[in-house]
Amino acid sequence: MEDLVAIARIARPHGLRGELLADILTDFPERFEGLRKVTAVMPGERKRQLEIESFRYRNERILLKFLGIDRIEDAEEFRNAEICITENETVALDDDEFFDWQLEGCKVSGIDGDLIGEVSSVMRTGGTEVLVVNGAKEYLIPFAATICVMVDIPNKLITVDPPEGLLEF
Template structure:
């Protein structure tokens, strides 16, 4: 499980959704869901939104529903499309303490981003800059010291060891992966 690539979001926050657009005339926003537990939105009454400029908003949720794989939210005080457009790009977060415990082998994005990546032979590949959701296997976006970007599938057979405590990921890349 993965969440968020904006380093302004505090490390103790877990991104659960990203506001992608204003929707409708009454101030609703459509959000890409970035949690494996979308049912949490059905009882959400208040939420913290981290804006791209680093500001933090605490908003009350007046209405919510799911539509075409997204959650649609209406917040108190945001009553028009113009109001809602100001929220686009914001990230809905919960505190790490409120996050569900994941089963072994599952990780939140904040536990992965910033990790150093090396091969099983000890060769440094780079640092995880973000995680790219593809609809299938997520991809680690790893940047080398020289600025080269690698896309590494976040799959058990490639990422053979993930240690969020030490912020290290060991990979066994298939032949050619690091030459792409």
């Protein structure tokens, strides 16, 4: 089965007719337009195929209505579920752009080949993203082309050429 990418996380049922209020996890919320089939990954990793009947945005969240889920009791089982699409359904990015989930888990090494650590998360600061790298300590490495000189997603490897002092205490 293909890898899944979460685009929303169900917070709770909304109303009595089976709608679900969800946090949007994608940078492309317009992707819900025309999206029909999704996979709900429930806590405990159980999966269920769903079809979106309707949706509407509500503040910074989205209200989802799925076919066949018509009562609050039916909707309750989806609390905390992630709504996912397959990797090949993701929005196409430019060659020098990456999804956070592609960067997380990448090994980070210096241009000399020495292992620095592994990317645990990506921080969004409003400017250049920052890689949180766990190694001998936690490093914060700006995800800039001048520092991250090679990004090899298929091999889960990022090579960095850090400026002096970046990896020091």
